[in-house]
Structure formats: C-alpha cells, structure tokens
Amino acid sequence: MSRFLQQLINGLSIGSVYALMAVGYSLVYSIMNFSNFAHGGVIMLGAYFGYYYLTKLGLPFFVAFMASALTTGILAVVIERGAYKPLRERKAPFLYFIISAMGASIFLENIVIATIGPTFKSYPEILSRTPIQLGSVTLGRIDLTMFIISAICLALLVFFIDFTKMGKAIQATSYSVKASALMGINTDLVIIVVFALGGFFAGIAGVLFGMKYTVYPQIGIITNKSFIAAVFGGLGSLPGAVVGSILLGIIETMTSGYLSSNYRDLIAFALLIAVLVIRPSGLMGKVTEDKA
Amino acid sequence: MYKKTLALLLVSLMILTMAFTGCSKPETETAAPAEEIIKVGWMGSLTGDQAVWGQCELDTVKMLFEEINAKGGVLGKQLEVIGYDTKGDPQEAVNVAKRLTGQDKVVAILGPNASGNAIPIAPVLEQAKVPDIATVATNPKVTVLDGKVKPYNFRVCFIDPYQGAVAAGYAIEVLGFKKAAILYDVADDYSQGLTQFFEEFFVSKGGTIVAKEAFKFGDVDFRPQLSKIKDAAPEVLFLPIFFKEAALIANQARELGITVPLMGGDGLPSEQLFTMAKDAVQGTYIVNHVDYDDPEVQDLKNRYKTKYNKELELNGYLVHDAVVVFVDALERAGVADSVKITEALETTNVKGVTGQITISKETHNPEGKDAAIVKIEGDRYVFQQKYSAK
Numbered sequence: 001m002s003r004f005l006q007q008l009i010n011g012l013s014i015g016s017v018y019a020l021m022a023v024g025y026s027l028v029y030s031i032m033n034f035s036n037f038a039h040g041g042v043i044m045l046g047a048y049f050g051y052y053y054l055t056k057l058g059l060p061f062f063v064a065f066m067a068s069a070l071t072t073g074i075l076a077v078v079i080e081r082g083a084y085k086p087l088r089e090r091k092a093p094f095l096y097f098i099i100s101a102m103g104a105s106i107f108l109e110n111i112v113i114a115t116i117g118p119t120f121k122s123y124p125e126i127l128s129r130t131p132i133q134l135g136s137v138t139l140g141r142i143d144l145t146m147f148i149i150s151a152i153c154l155a156l157l158v159f160f161i162d163f164t165k166m167g168k169a170i171q172a173t174s175y176s177v178k179a180s181a182l183m184g185i186n187t188d189l190v191i192i193v194v195f196a197l198g199g200f201f202a203g204i205a206g207v208l209f210g211m212k213y214t215v216y217p218q219i220g221i222i223t224n225k226s227f228i229a230a231v232f233g234g235l236g237s238l239p240g241a242v243v244g245s246i247l248l249g250i251i252e253t254m255t256s257g258y259l260s261s262n263y264r265d266l267i268a269f270a271l272l273i274a275v276l277v278i279r280p281s282g283l284m285g286k287v288t289e290d291k292a
Numbered sequence: 293m294y295k296k297t298l299a300l301l302l303v304s305l306m307i308l309t310m311a312f313t314g315c316s317k318p319e320t321e322t323a324a325p326a327e328e329i330i331k332v333g334w335m336g337s338l339t340g341d342q343a344v345w346g347q348c349e350l351d352t353v354k355m356l357f358e359e360i361n362a363k364g365g366v367l368g369k370q371l372e373v374i375g376y377d378t379k380g381d382p383q384e385a386v387n388v389a390k391r392l393t394g395q396d397k398v399v400a401i402l403g404p405n406a407s408g409n410a411i412p413i414a415p416v417l418e419q420a421k422v423p424d425i426a427t428v429a430t431n432p433k434v435t436v437l438d439g440k441v442k443p444y445n446f447r448v449c450f451i452d453p454y455q456g457a458v459a460a461g462y463a464i465e466v467l468g469f470k471k472a473a474i475l476y477d478v479a480d481d482y483s484q485g486l487t488q489f490f491e492e493f494f495v496s497k498g499g500t501i502v503a504k505e506a507f508k509f510g511d512v513d514f515r516p517q518l519s520k521i522k523d524a525a526p527e528v529l530f531l532p533i534f535f536k537e538a539a540l541i542a543n544q545a546r547e548l549g550i551t552v553p554l555m556g557g558d559g560l561p562s563e564q565l566f567t568m569a570k571d572a573v574q575g576t577y578i579v580n581h582v583d584y585d586d587p588e589v590q591d592l593k594n595r596y597k598t599k600y601n602k603e604l605e606l607n608g609y610l611v612h613d614a615v616v617v618f619v620d621a622l623e624r625a626g627v628a629d630s631v632k633i634t635e636a637l638e639t640t641n642v643k644g645v646t647g648q649i650t651i652s653k654e655t656h657n658p659e660g661k662d663a664a665i666v667k668i669e670g671d672r673y674v675f676q677q678k679y680s681a682k
Contacts (some may be wrong), residue, residue, distance in 0.1 A: 219489035256516030
C-alpha cells in the first residue's frame with residue numbers, strides 16, 4: 001500500500017509539472033484554435049530568466065519568481081505580435097500558425113544555445129532537498145511547493161476568468177471571435193491578455209522546472225507531454241488541462257512503477273489514442289455537435 | 293507587377309539560403325598555403341547534452357595543434373583541424389563523417405567521444421579509407437564487430453567489458469557490496485553495454501542484482517524507477533550513464549531517501565556534476581581513464597587552464613592522447629596519406645597522459661590500460677587506486 005501511495009505521490013508530482021505547462025497551451029488554444037508550439041520555448045526562457053534574476057541580480061526568491069513570470073508574459077506577447085498577428089491580419093490558414101509557432105520554438109532554443117551556451121545551469125538551493133517523511137511515503141519539498149503554487153495560480157486564474165470583466169470577454173472571444181468583436185469587445189486586447197497570461201504561467205512553470213530539475217536549452221521538448229495532456233483533458237478547457245495532466249502523470253508513474261519503464265510512453269499514448277477515438281473532445285472538452 | 297518581382301526575388305533568396313543551410317560552418321584554423329597543410333578532422337557534440345565534453349575536446353585539439361605548428365609542424369607541414377558538430381546524434385555523425393572524408397578530404401578523424409556516434413560511421417570510413425581515432429568511445433563494437441576488426445576504427449581508451457568488470461570487481465572485492473541496483477538508459481549503446489558487462493561480472497563473483505531499472509534518454513524524472521530501487525534495498529546503485537541524467541538521478545534519489553553510495557563509469561566524471569548535484573553525489577565511486585592528480589598530467593591541465601580559463605574535462609586528456617597517437621603514426625608513415633597512416637596506427641606504441649598506449653593489431657584497442665578508481669569528495673575526484681579486473 002505504501003508503495004502505491006509513494007508512486008501516487010510521484011505521479012502527482014510529475015502531473016503538476018505537466019499541469020502548469022498545459023494550462024498555458026489550453027488558454028491559447030481556447031481563443032486562437034491553434035496549438036502554440038512556441039510555448040515550450042517560453043517555458044525554457046522562464047527557467048533561464050529565473051536563474052539569472054536569482055544568481056546574477058541576486059534578487060530574493062519571491063521577487064525573482066514574479067519577475068521571471070512577468071518577463072515571460074511580456075515575451076509571449078512579443079511573440080504573438082511578431083509571429084502570429086501578421087498571419088491573423090492576412091487571414092492565413094491555420095497551418096501557417098503552426099509553422100510559425102514551430103519556427104519560433106526552434107528560434108528560441110537556438111538563440112539560447114548560440115548566446116548562453118548549452119551547458120546546464122543549476123538553481124541555487126532555495127528549498128532544502130531533504131524530503132518530508134509522511135509515514136513511509138517521502139515527499140519532496142519542491143514538489144509540495146509546486147502543488148501549492150500550481151493550486152494558487154489555477155485558483156486565481158479561475159477567479160479571473162469567471163468573475164472579472166476581462167475574464168468574461170475572454171470567455172466570449174473563445175466562443176466566437178467575430179461575434180465578440182461585433183458586440184464591441186476589443187478582441188485584439190483579449191488576445192494580448194490571453195498570451196500574457198499564458199506566458200506568465202509559462203514563466204512560473206519554467207522557474208519551478210528549473211528548480212526541480214535543471215536548466216538547459218532543450219527544456220521545451222518536455223512540453224510535448226503537456227500538450228498531449230492538454231488534448232487528453234480536452235483542449236480549450238482549463239480544468240481539463242489540469243485533470244488531463246495529473247492523470248497522465250499518474251498513469252505514466254504507475255506504468256513505470258508496476259510494469260516497466262519501457263512501457264511508459266507506449267501505454268500513455270495508447271490511452272490517449274483510445275480517449276480521442278471514444279471521446280474526441282477529450283475528457284472535459286466541450287462536446288460540440290451540430291444540433292439539428 | 294512590382295509585387296510579383298519582389299516575391300520572385302524573395303523566393304530565390306529563400307532557395308539560395310536553404311541550399312546553404314545544408315553546409316554547416318566548420319571550425320578551421322588556417323594560415324599556410326594548401327600544400328603545406330595536413331588536414332585532420334574532428335567530430336563531436338558541440339551542442340546537446342555532451343556539448344561541454346565536445347567543446348573541451350575541440351579546444352584541446354586546437355591548443356595542441358597550435359603548439360605543434362609553432363615547433364614546425366609534422367613532416368614539415370602545418371596541422372589544421374576541421375571540426376564539425378555531431379549534435380550527439382548518430383545520423384548527424386554519419387553526415388559529418390561523409391563531409392570530412394568527401395568534401396574536406398582529411399587524412400584522419402579524431403573523435404567522436406560517444407560510442408553511439410562512433411559505431412555507425414564505420415562504413416563511411418571504409419569507403420573513404422580514412423582512419424578514425426575515437427577518444428572516449430568504450431563500447432566494444434566501435435572497433436570489433438562479430439569478431440572481425442573494423443580496419444579503419446581505432447581508439448585510445450579501454451572498452452566496456454573491461455570497464456564493467458572493473459566496476460563490478462571493485463564494488464564487490466574492495467568495497468564489499470553484495471547487492472547492487474542498476475539504473476540505465478535503454479536508448480544508448482554505451483549504457484546497455486556497460487550494464488550487461490557489470491551484471492555478468494558482478495554475478496559471476498557472487499553478487500546479486502536486486503533491481504535493474506531503465507529509462508529513456510530525454511527523461512528528467514526518475515522517481516518511479518527510484519522508488520522501486522529503494523524498495524529493493526541495494527547496497528550500491530550503479531549508474532552506467534552520462535552525467536546529466538546521473539546528476540538528476542542523484543538529486544532525486546536523495547530526495548526519496550536513498551542513501552547508498554553511487555557508482556558509475558566514464559560517462560560520469562564532469563565538472564557539470566558539481567554544478568548540478570554537488571551534495572547528492574558525495575562519496576560516489578567512478579571508473580575513470582585517468583587520475584586527475586597524477587603529476588604527469590598536471591602540465592596539460594595547466595596549459596589548458598591558462599589558455600581557456602576552464603577546468604580540463606576527461607575528454608581533453610583522451611583527445612590529447614589521440615593527437616599523440618596520430619602524430620606518431622603520421623611521422624612513421626612519412627607521408628600524409630590516410631591508408632599509410634592507418635597501417636602505421638596498427639603498430640602504435642606511445643606514451644600518452646593516460647598511460648602507455650599499445651594498439652593491438654587484432655582489435656585496434658589499446659592493450660592493458662589500467663583504470664583509475666576515483667571517489668567524489670567535495671568538488672574533486674580523489675584518486676583511490678589503480679584497479680585491473682581479473
């Protein structure tokens with residue numbers, strides 16, 4: 001039983017990493033209807049910004065944390081203005097956005113390799129690595145922190161979306177960009193806000209990732225998993241992104257723990273295919289059918 | 293009309309640039325006219341996980357060639373190194389080998405350091421008849437496949453069967469560990485080979501492998517596997533992998549409450565281990581090619597540190613010996629011809645910083661090289677003893 005609990009905690013730990021990353025994906029998808037592959041690059045830069053604010057500028061942790069999130073928020077908006085807005089104005093087909101996103105992602109990764117270099121950077125030890133012992137189950141301090149921070153961020157996000165005017169504007173725009181514009185909503189501003197939010201979350205995810213693992217230019221690749229998690233939970237649904245990520249983390253861990261780590265990806269993706277075949281909009285996605 | 297010509301111009305510009313992206317920029321040092329230069333190729337990871345090692349190797353080669361050229365070069369000619377990035381990818385390694393032999397027409401290639409990249413380039417070398425001296429590639433298949441030696445592959449380091457036996461022998465006979473766990477990378481030749489040899493030797497000496505878990509290159513979270521390993525209660529955890537994963541594993545193992553010492557092969561020792569996991573790796577035993585405190589290697593260490601202001605990584609020592617072996621073969625061949633150099637390489641017997649290098653004609657491997665067992669204390673690799681597997 002304790003073994004199961006330990007693996008469960010491991011799964012939740014991995015899942016929370018995916019969740020923070022998946023939320024940003026889902027946010028952008030719900031408005032723009034395309035998968036922002038540059039998200040991975042933004043997360044990676046979040047990790048680097050956090051590292052530099054902490055070490056080179058010597059800012060206290062909380063300040064550095066917020067600063068990184070804000071910087072990545074701004075960065076995400078810059079990417080939107082540079083890589084996506086021109087395409088939107090030209091009413092480019094959906095495919096071009098994806099190509100542009102991939103291009104941005106590769107660009108970001110290589111800019112870091114070319115300037116900062118590919119060596120790994122490590123966060124200074126902010127939280128002690130000695131684990132917390134709950135009976136026979138070990139819980140890492142960083143994992144606990146990640147849980148708490150993720151929960152707070154998601155709660156704040158839900159509050160923002162459901163209870164503020166801008167939040168309602170975002171909801172409206174996610175239903176239909178054209179109709180919202182007709183109703184007088186400044187859709188351009190909404191898009192900026194959504195990307196800024198997505199970037200903000202990416203920054204938080206990046207810093208936490210850097211703290212938990214290490215900082216290197218290829219961090220963005222991990223976001224492929226979170227993209228899968230977001231699809232699993234239902235693209236466009238924020239709770240879905242979270243639920244999908246946690247589930248994916250747990251499934252992966254249980255497979256590694258009880259079967260063999262060789263089967264981990266195999267089973268995770270097989271499950272994904274199954275879910276999509278049976279319920280294409282994901283676990284919690286909106287089931288859109290034409291009503292006759 | 294104007295828009296159309298502009299579009300056409302842009303498209304042709306795009307096509308031209310795409311044609312150029314096929315060629316990557318080589319790292320070269322030239323000063324002398326063509327006939328006075330001997331071109332030597334180098335390949336390794338300049339980007340990717342092992343970039344820090346590849347960069348060190350290339351820098352060391354450049355430094356050594358500068359020194360040799362300042363003393364008049366070899367056979368009266370200057371040495372020039374042409375280095376390409378394999379990105380740590382076997383496919384790219386093959387492309388690089390083709391470029392070096394076909395386009396740049398080098399007389400020999402130094403590196404790569406990773407077995408996974410050294411093994412697939414053999415057909416290219418055989419076709420071009422250009423020899424390759426691998427630096428830290430330890431998998432036996434680099435030079436010998438199915439009992440037959442590959443005519444153009446050589447190396448200056450010991451091989452994994454030996455390394456696995458050394459690790460296992462030291463663990464059980466000197467450290468007295470009877471129960472070991474292994475966590476290895478299924479996607480890597482080096483890791484798989486070393487795991488197999490460690491296991492064989494450890495079991496043959498009476499030990500038991502209580503847990504054998506795997507991960508895939510690219511993973512960053514090893515908690516599921518580590519939880520299983522913790523439950524199996526080993527006395528030592530053997531990590532036949534590279535330093536990035538080792539650092540992450542060490543951190544996560546300690547976080548999960550695994551306190552037993554770690555043990556690793558030559559994929560582990562790097563200065564990066566200390567930046568990433570200094571506390572977690574204290575007391576780790578490593579099978580290494582060289583003792584960093586050996587008085588014989590201090591000169592090389594200092595020259596490198598003075599020139600580049602960085603600590604010399606393991607690869608630097610081995611590529612130094614690869615250069616020594618190459619220059620010696622070149623001098624004995626008497627002419628900068630790749631086939632003659634290959635013949636000369638087969639009878640190499642020189643002293644390098646990592647020991648006496650006697651290349652065996654049957655296997656193209658150096659014979660009888662001792663392994664140096666080092667232990668991590670503080671931020672240094674402290675020499676324990678030289679150990680040979682029996």
